[in-house]
Amino acid sequence: MRAPLNRRVFVAGYAAATPLGNTFEKTWAAAIQGKAAFRRVTRCETESRSNVVGEIPDWDPSLLPYVNRKEASIWNADYIFLTMEMCRQALENAGLEMTEETGPRTACMIGSALNGTDSYRIAMDNYVNRGPFKVSPYLLPNVCANLPAGKAGMLLNFTGPIFSPQGACASGNHAIAIGSRMIRDGDCDFVLAGGVETCIIPEIIQGFSNMLATIKVGHKDRAYDDPTQASRPFSLDRKGFVLSEGAGVLLLAAEDKIESLGLSKKAEVAGVGWTSDAKHFTRPNRETIVRAIHDAIYDAEISPQDIGSINAHGTSTPTGDATEVECMREVFGKEISKIPVTANKSQVGHSLGASAAIEAALSIEAMSQSILLPTVNHIPDPAFADIDVVPSQTRKHSYEHILSNSFGFGGTNCCIVFKGI
Known part of the structure; x- marks a missing residue:
């Protein structure tokens, strides 16, 4: 070839x-x-x-x-x-x-x-x-x-x-x-x-x-x-x-x-990370999710500290949300408290195979306008006290890279880093 x-x-x-x-x-x-x-x-x-x-x-x-x-x-x-x-x-x-x-x-x-x-x-x-x-x-x-x-x-x-x-x-x-x-x-x-x-x-x-x-x-x-x-x-x-x-x-x-x-650039697809769990058909595997996030950042040729916002998979399930937070903590360490995390599913729900694409479009538009979309309906969970989920309302925020997470049944994970223009 x-x-x-x-x-x-x-x-x-x-x-x-x-x-x-x-x-x-x-x-x-x-x-x-x-x-x-x-x-x-x-x-x-x-x-x-x-x-x-x-x-x-x-x-x-x-x-x-x-x-x-x-x-x-x-x-x-x-x-x-x-x-x-x-x-x-x-x-x-x-x-x-x-x-x-x-x-x-x-x-x-x-x-x-x-x-x-x-x-x-x-x-x-x-x-x-x-x-x-x-x-x-x-x-x-x-x-x-x-x-x-x-x-x-x-x-x-x-x-x-x-x-x-x-x-x-x-x-x-x-x-x-x-x-x-x-x-x-x-x-x-x-x-x-x-x-x-x-x-x-x-x-x-x-x-x-x-x-x-x-x-x-x-x-x-x-x-x-x-x-x-x-x-x-x-x-x-x-x-x-x-x-x-x-x-x-x-x-x-x-x-x-x-x-x-003469077309316009809205964002660059900067990095891709994808893995599979080989563990359970619905329960997420922390180890392979962490690897997918690391791989997306590595593929983008940036460091974890360059991520300015995270679009979480954030399904609103007890186990799924908790595992995703654990993975973000492992990748970003104490810096995770400084990275806003948005969960679009709080507003549009979980549309299964369509969700990641919808969230990508919303994320890119938000980044281009230097704002963060909110995670609505939020009552703080003490277990996530270090996570800024942008509760309730849209917020101004300038950033150059966004990490978009997506995980699926069968143990499939795909994370993408988009770079702003």
């Missing part, structure tokens, strides 16, 4: 749809106001006590100009149209046009933890209640992980490599990492990288509830009368994550192409 080009890789644009808003602009406007966006589920009916979720507001793909009745009927896995629209918006945000030159050099990799589970549910309902011949012949494409990227390519006219990095809740960071390596080496010039999740269906809600991963909101819980308080990373009374739908897509670009096309 030929030698890599060793090009620098930058984020040139992004898009996101979250419970805070169906575009990045709406999400950002609500995020800087310190809002959280959770409610009792409306997408489906469930008897689960884990019925507080994050739903994308005002999201109706049938209103998109490229979705007709036939398309809507065939492609009934919601993550497909959500991916298509976020890729379109990311290109628009970056100002990159797909041409005979750029299209073949543009790749797309959108990760997802659960893929087209909603489409499979429809097929099973038809199979049981209407018979085997009522199962859609489009079921298999709907559940293929690469299909959303493929449909985005058909809509937007790019023909570079497409696939779906499957890293569970770290999928978005894996997509960014792999895409950056591909651009660095010269396999492509642009990559639409991120994650998508449309997971609000009864079986998924109940499954997470049964494994004691999501919060159960009882009468005495502070979120009972105010569901927006359900997600509270690093808080004394954290009880589990809030399951959310969402999508985030970053447009990555080679430095030379950004300059020749």
